[in-house]
Amino acid sequence: MSNKPFNQPLSGNEMPRCGGIATMMRLPMQVNGEGLDVAFVGIPFDIGTSNRPGSRLGPRQIRDESRMLRPYNVNTFAAPFESLQVADIGDVPINTFNLLKSIDIIESFYQENILRYDCKPITLGGDHTIVLPILRAITKKYGPVAVVHIDAHADVNDEMFGEKIAHGTPFRRAVEEGLLLNDKVFQIGLRGTGYSADEFKWSIDQGFTVIPADQCWYQSLAPVMAKIRAKIGDSPLYLSFDIDGIDPAYAPGTGTVEIAGLTVPQSLEIIRGLKGCQLVGADLVEVSPPYDPFGSTAVLAANLAFEMLCVFPGVKYDEL
Amino acid sequence: MSNKPFNQPLSGNEMPRCGGIATMMRLPMQVNGEGLDVAFVGIPFDIGTSNRPGSRLGPRQIRDESRMLRPYNVNTFAAPFESLQVADIGDVPINTFNLLKSIDIIESFYQENILRYDCKPITLGGDHTIVLPILRAITKKYGPVAVVHIDAHADVNDEMFGEKIAHGTPFRRAVEEGLLLNDKVFQIGLRGTGYSADEFKWSIDQGFTVIPADQCWYQSLAPVMAKIRAKIGDSPLYLSFDIDGIDPAYAPGTGTVEIAGLTVPQSLEIIRGLKGCQLVGADLVEVSPPYDPFGSTAVLAANLAFEMLCVFPGVKYDEL
Amino acid sequence: MSNKPFNQPLSGNEMPRCGGIATMMRLPMQVNGEGLDVAFVGIPFDIGTSNRPGSRLGPRQIRDESRMLRPYNVNTFAAPFESLQVADIGDVPINTFNLLKSIDIIESFYQENILRYDCKPITLGGDHTIVLPILRAITKKYGPVAVVHIDAHADVNDEMFGEKIAHGTPFRRAVEEGLLLNDKVFQIGLRGTGYSADEFKWSIDQGFTVIPADQCWYQSLAPVMAKIRAKIGDSPLYLSFDIDGIDPAYAPGTGTVEIAGLTVPQSLEIIRGLKGCQLVGADLVEVSPPYDPFGSTAVLAANLAFEMLCVFPGVKYDEL
Amino acid sequence: MSNKPFNQPLSGNEMPRCGGIATMMRLPMQVNGEGLDVAFVGIPFDIGTSNRPGSRLGPRQIRDESRMLRPYNVNTFAAPFESLQVADIGDVPINTFNLLKSIDIIESFYQENILRYDCKPITLGGDHTIVLPILRAITKKYGPVAVVHIDAHADVNDEMFGEKIAHGTPFRRAVEEGLLLNDKVFQIGLRGTGYSADEFKWSIDQGFTVIPADQCWYQSLAPVMAKIRAKIGDSPLYLSFDIDGIDPAYAPGTGTVEIAGLTVPQSLEIIRGLKGCQLVGADLVEVSPPYDPFGSTAVLAANLAFEMLCVFPGVKYDEL
Amino acid sequence: MSNKPFNQPLSGNEMPRCGGIATMMRLPMQVNGEGLDVAFVGIPFDIGTSNRPGSRLGPRQIRDESRMLRPYNVNTFAAPFESLQVADIGDVPINTFNLLKSIDIIESFYQENILRYDCKPITLGGDHTIVLPILRAITKKYGPVAVVHIDAHADVNDEMFGEKIAHGTPFRRAVEEGLLLNDKVFQIGLRGTGYSADEFKWSIDQGFTVIPADQCWYQSLAPVMAKIRAKIGDSPLYLSFDIDGIDPAYAPGTGTVEIAGLTVPQSLEIIRGLKGCQLVGADLVEVSPPYDPFGSTAVLAANLAFEMLCVFPGVKYDEL
Amino acid sequence: MSNKPFNQPLSGNEMPRCGGIATMMRLPMQVNGEGLDVAFVGIPFDIGTSNRPGSRLGPRQIRDESRMLRPYNVNTFAAPFESLQVADIGDVPINTFNLLKSIDIIESFYQENILRYDCKPITLGGDHTIVLPILRAITKKYGPVAVVHIDAHADVNDEMFGEKIAHGTPFRRAVEEGLLLNDKVFQIGLRGTGYSADEFKWSIDQGFTVIPADQCWYQSLAPVMAKIRAKIGDSPLYLSFDIDGIDPAYAPGTGTVEIAGLTVPQSLEIIRGLKGCQLVGADLVEVSPPYDPFGSTAVLAANLAFEMLCVFPGVKYDEL
Numbered sequence A, B, C, D, E, F: 001m002s003n004k005p006f007n008q009p010l011s012g013n014e015m016p017r018c019g020g021i022a023t024m025m026r027l028p029m030q031v032n033g034e035g036l037d038v039a040f041v042g043i044p045f046d047i048g049t050s051n052r053p054g055s056r057l058g059p060r061q062i063r064d065e066s067r068m069l070r071p072y073n074v075n076t077f078a079a080p081f082e083s084l085q086v087a088d089i090g091d092v093p094i095n096t097f098n099l100l101k102s103i104d105i106i107e108s109f110y111q112e113n114i115l116r117y118d119c120k121p122i123t124l125g126g127d128h129t130i131v132l133p134i135l136r137a138i139t140k141k142y143g144p145v146a147v148v149h150i151d152a153h154a155d156v157n158d159e160m161f162g163e164k165i166a167h168g169t170p171f172r173r174a175v176e177e178g179l180l181l182n183d184k185v186f187q188i189g190l191r192g193t194g195y196s197a198d199e200f201k202w203s204i205d206q207g208f209t210v211i212p213a214d215q216c217w218y219q220s221l222a223p224v225m226a227k228i229r230a231k232i233g234d235s236p237l238y239l240s241f242d243i244d245g246i247d248p249a250y251a252p253g254t255g256t257v258e259i260a261g262l263t264v265p266q267s268l269e270i271i272r273g274l275k276g277c278q279l280v281g282a283d284l285v286e287v288s289p290p291y292d293p294f295g296s297t298a299v300l301a302a303n304l305a306f307e308m309l310c311v312f313p314g315v316k317y318d319e320l
Helices: A054-070 A101-117 A127-142 A170-176 A201-205 A222-232 A264-272 A296-310 B057-070 B099-117 B127-141 B170-176 B201-207 B222-232 B264-272 B295-309 C055-068 C099-117 C127-141 C170-177 C199-205 C222-232 C264-271 C296-310 D056-067 D099-117 D126-141 D170-176 D201-204 D220-230 D264-272 D297-309 E055-068 E099-117 E128-142 E171-178 E202-204 E222-233 E264-273 E296-310 F055-068 F101-119 F128-142 F170-176 F200-208 F220-234 F264-272 F296-310
Strands: A038-042 A086-091 A121-124 A143-149 A180-190 A209-212 A238-241 A278-285 B038-042 B085-089 B119-125 B145-150 B178-190 B207-212 B236-242 B278-285 C037-043 C086-091 C121-123 C143-152 C181-188 C210-211 C235-241 C278-285 D040-042 D085-091 D119-123 D145-150 D180-190 D211-214 D234-243 D279-286 E039-042 E086-091 E120-124 E145-150 E180-190 E208-211 E236-242 E280-283 F038-042 F086-091 F121-124 F145-148 F180-190 F210-213 F235-241 F278-285
Touching: A038 A054, A054 A121, A054 A278, A054 A296, A054 D056, A086 E039, A101 A127, A101 A209, A121 A127, A121 A296, A121 E120, A127 A143, A127 A170, A127 A238, A127 A278, A143 A222, A143 A264, A143 C037, A143 F128, A180 A222, A180 E236, A209 A222, A238 A264, A238 A296, A238 B099, A264 A296, A278 A296, B038 B057, B057 B278, B057 B295, B057 E055, B099 B127, B119 B127, B119 B295, B119 F128, B127 B145, B127 B170, B127 B236, B127 F086, B170 B178, B170 B201, B170 E264, B178 B201, B178 B222, B201 E086, B236 B264, B295 F200, C037 C055, C037 D180, C055 C121, C055 C278, C055 C296, C055 F055, C099 C121, C099 C127, C121 C127, C121 C296, C127 C143, C127 C170, C127 C235, C127 C278, C143 C222, C143 C264, C143 D085, C143 F235, C170 C181, C181 C199, C181 C222, C181 F200, C210 C222, C210 E236, C222 C264, C222 E039, C235 C264, C235 C296, C235 E128, C278 C296, C296 F170, D040 D056, D056 D119, D056 D297, D099 D119, D099 D126, D119 D126, D119 D297, D126 D170, D126 D234, D126 D279, D145 D220, D145 D264, D170 D180, D170 D201, D170 F180, D180 D201, D180 F121, D211 D220, D220 D264, D234 D264, D234 D297, D264 D297, D279 D297, E039 E055, E055 E280, E055 E296, E099 E120, E099 E128, E120 E296, E128 E145, E128 E171, E128 E236, E128 E280, E145 E222, E145 E264, E171 E180, E180 E202, E180 E222, E208 E222, E222 E264, E236 E264, E236 E296, E264 E280, E264 E296, E280 E296, F038 F055, F055 F121, F055 F278, F101 F121, F101 F128, F121 F128, F121 F296, F128 F145, F128 F170, F128 F235, F128 F278, F145 F170, F145 F264, F170 F180, F170 F200, F180 F200, F180 F220, F210 F220, F220 F264, F235 F264, F235 F296, F264 F296, F278 F296
Parallel strands: A038 A086, A038 A121, A121 A278, A143 A180, A143 A238, A180 A209, A238 A278, B038 B085, B038 B119, B119 B278, B145 B178, B145 B236, B178 B207, B236 B278, C037 C086, C037 C121, C121 C278, C143 C181, C143 C235, C181 C210, C235 C278, D040 D085, D040 D119, D119 D279, D145 D180, D145 D234, D180 D211, D234 D279, E039 E086, E039 E120, E120 E280, E145 E180, E145 E236, E180 E208, E236 E280, F038 F086, F038 F121, F121 F278, F145 F180, F145 F235, F180 F210, F235 F278
Antiparallel strands: none
């Protein structure tokens, strides 16, 4: 049994991996961010989604499939549980019948239960609509933020079916509300089909850097991440990771599938490439368990969430 | 090729069962109810659901799995396509991000695209929220209606998460709005768990007849249906069939599963027991394809929808 | 290791149930019926099927899922391996691109590899087309036979898509070719939809006894089987069991699904009800593994095939 | 928010059903049975299983799928959370590589973490091997117990593959160790295949009452339960429920499947029939999630575990 | 609603993506190619397949999963619906019991219902046997054609099980019948196991260019496509894409799986590399839905079919 | 029928691919290695696994899915059945309830049934624990061996849950027992999370060469294999391939999933890179069928096992 002062994931030598209550990484739970450096928090919300639903069940499945994660990152030497206090603070009690009320519930929850304690959230979604209220809350504390946004879709539609808030519009709203440092917004992995030739034009017009998926094929993203990191500098950074940015061969369990996406090694390079940035929050969204009953996508998501934790400021690195 | 004056399902001798465009029973399509006696119509709506989503995809899967249905009912001798004009009129274009707007879209669609043509709808859901706008539209034409309601749940909650309209509240709203002939409302198959001892009390207090599932175990429902039919008499009747009224062994693909439900033979006895009633509309709701990828539940739903068609007024019976 | 003179299924105490080569019941293999009383034989054929394919893989999955079967029937006291020599003789090498050639291959195989050795076949299908060549071979040896035929469909179509031989026509062809003792043919479990009012008329006109599924609901079939057994008397009997005769809740893995079918207890009563008859062969057809990846239907089929074995003439019954 | 003194399941009006940490019924957790009347406890153990593994994951999936359960039983009027203190106390930390050590770990855990607090366990398995150490612990407190044992298999083998302890032997060991009131042991649902004619003889010779599945077909078990209840009288009673006692149409997710089992209504009648007995513990075992990825079996198991809770001594019944 | 003169896919702002009748890309339907530049057409045929069946259901699933496709290609800037008239003309009514008759039905259908209207087909298969009658029809109009053939297998066997026509023989027959410009035939992605050392020899001897999969690993295919495009020049070109050319990680739903295949980016490079060629027809074959119940392979196939449309002559490109 | 002197896989022109008894590659069976150069042998063992079980069913599923394999390797020109005698010798009868006894059973089986006949084993697992007794047996014959070990995990833990033998410890035990030529041990594909910073230190301290997965991303492994081959020289070589070394996009059916693994082309390069070595045995472990019901992982495993066969000493290569 560990005698460290920081919370530790329940070890496989104390309880079989298949056992124990399904918290994120089998960490201790608490009801809010008090005393924490980083909190894992779920948002069981999917009514902003346009095609396949199911991401409301994402937090439960990601937690379940996080059970194999041990505390140390053997590839990057990160040992997050040796220098940060981390816990699972459960789910935001959204209103599953009313999108707009849920948006307000999320914003309040982040302000009152997480950010007021100087705790940084790693959010397990839920569909991508939720990034809007999270950014609203975060910018109230930190001011406008740089964003690294991995996704198949730019999510900058003006409306969907006449609605201003849905999973395809959050970054348009965020710009309009002044939540972003537009010249420090990076959209990586965009691809697929759209409604017109100016699909990426709006993003570019705002000053975003757009890196379509086909510019990433067959190569390491380490060089591009070095440039991105340099551009971000010391600005507060938010990381928003839509699992559909990754190719469906790796991540079939999602709602709006696009072929020919990023690979998992590229995804790791993106996250690991943010080491040293002033990360103030991160999310992993659009995991839809009904479309992946054996949890391949959730295993991936759990690992990505752990890799996010490994690049938060203050993490100790234990190279030999 | 058939030379009958009525639309016919595409025969398996004209096109293999596995082929053809996936309309309901491979019937011809048209855009509204003009000239039709009965229309199959889909509502790809599931944002009123509280647990597992997915019934938004119900209409597509039910249509696909209806491909084995031939035009004649070998057990009841009904030959609906010999005396009724029937088509598939596609889906209601609901707003998948906004429950209340969708409720209004549905009501308008039924009034303007179906009922104004004296066409009777068989609705493929979608979650059970949709029965409220359907009843609103139908009662504008027919006045208050008798209802046979098969379900695991009474769906008479006052609110869900503070909302007045969701898939657990439609029959409460319907009573409040005077849409029902309360003493001719029959709720069959209720069971499971609830919040308090008066779970069925509200229904009974309104004059509904409640037949819990455990009163149905091990026996034919033909006798009870004879009594129900007598009580309904010539009143306009609406049939609302939540697939979760049936035991999950037969119907696993649904969102709020309750064990120990009705059997499929009992379900057929209920529908067939309505022969002779003044049926003015029917629905089959809560089929959730993501939870039943091989379509067992959709095959069942397609058959039940066909059996509903077989008891509409005017259907010819071809006994030998 | 057993020292009995008869082949024995490999015991779970000699090899874990999950191990060993996947023969039927983990019995020894041989290449033909020489020296055997009864042979299990597979026909990996599904090109006579009209809707969902896949039954070509039925024999492999049934064999795999037969691994839990122990040698003694605890409910009927049958101990078939104490008095009969039984083996798995593998599959018939059908031509998967040509239906008519396959029909001839099957007939020859049964004559030359099974019946010439006075061995009786229990066939693992494959789609129902295969019963025609089997009956052709069997009647060459035994003359016309009584048939107990469990199925959702009568399989007495004159043609399908213009073809005389397909999985919906074998019993019509069998009558035309004089293979059946028509007044000793029993079709149990029929139901669903058809093309016209005379769906069952042809069967009845031939003298068949038709027992639709809805006449079986809620009750034991033991009484009806007593009558059937009496009618069959000492005639040579062939048992043909289409798995879709059983309700899809029990047997989802099949190609032409019909709701409201027989229960498994009823199926056992039918098979067990044939004890004492002069059974000369049996089949279990239409198991389609792709539609049942965890093998529920194959487990059922393996058990039914074992129960068939238990009622062949000569089986010893070991009541306490 | 409830102001009752007893723990309550988290309401669907406080957190969507799809959200929240996956404890049993979304109840509060604690680390042992202190202050509890009844505890839900998991045993993630499956190395005593002979065919398909996977029940080690049973506790996690049953907890997840228990999320729809509300606190009141609408069919029996039981309101267990109005008079009993109940919590989820997590899992027993078994050794997944060593069966015999795990047996000892389980026995100690029950003695020290549950029974010493006068708390009664409802165990979520895990394979059936675990009933042996549970009975050892329970009888140390209560003396020999009456047992109602629902199962497809008698589990009274002397050995499996030469081993004395495995999932097919616990009740033989229990008799040998004097843990049972043999004349008050009832085995319900037995069926399938076995190794010899004396499959049930050993049970009967010990004084057990054996009720094979085929004696249950087509009928209510209420009458037989009245007799059983009378025989048990005031003896301390343990209820052991192997999910494979139920037909695989209802419970496909298990390891040693046998066809033609009990129905779910019969299962409810058995459990509900124990109301009034001196129940001192209960288990629900052999749920194997990998074979049922959408959790149909786990939903059933969660409901059965709740129904067990409803018949523990002291539960308040709130009839209208 | 669009007021463009060309058919448009039904927009997600007019009907939720999960709704509407499942035509390809939710395009309008018509019964033949009259007035069309390009037609999507299905062939629900799989009786030429040698291992796993199921591609008969390919057209239905590809249509269903095409629902996310929007009209504009954000990576290539193609806007096919701004300059071409396109519709879904349904399925070819093949005879599912008779391979040779089906071959003739297909050829006639293409001549009479598609090619006579100067319409170019994009075929949704079905197994690869169908390319033979398609090529027969197409060469009657255009003379011998160049072929780009993506596949794991060369499909140039002389016979399969003694049959001259099956899914492993079409390109041998096509050569024998003089349908191909042999020196402009390119087979990409070949790999796996075969019967002898001269597996690719026959192809090479005919003048085909063979590019085995292992020569494609880890690299862009853009350079090789430039060479291929140059060789093809202005010859009429047919594109035949067997989904098993792609690695099973991306395309598990197929019948004769071979490991270590092409990636999806490579597949897009191949199709996009044909821009500027005189494409006269294309197919996408061997998608087998039963082996991919969540439709990952069908989503990929739908996207590939759209990408094929984007390189037909006359497509407008809308670069910013 | 082949008239070659060596056993041949049953041809698809003799029996459809979907038919025949499921031996490895549809090869003949025999009970031990007598007269064989190489034997395929299964070990249905998974009680050494720490997370998801199921690999006990690996041998059965790999055999089933090996049915598409033809005798000739079209990419490497290997024709193993032209120069080696190969058969399937079935499974090792392990004790599924007792890990330590099973370890001894395996060692004895390999000595007595395989190695004494100078036969070399290709083992189909089963979890990775089994490599320990295999190495014990092999080194008794050949002395310490070089090892190429593909895996996500180093499997050099000292203990798991206090146990010295489990699927995470075999290579530590092997070193302690002197079974390895430590400076000729190559661990390829390691990655993921661990318990501390010295995760790979122990391996390196023993003289192993560790090649983590992230050093392999985006590139061919042919160069590194040339170096490895040079280092191994003429030492006897054992190849141990844990399927989780490969990325879960290709191999989802396994128990302890780690993201960002090797690709299948890299895996083939590793195996093919061993051509010319003195290979004395090989295994393919950790395929867990319950987590991959359509057998994608087993298809891959069957192909890898065939590729292993192709690099055994003495295989004839038939280049054109």
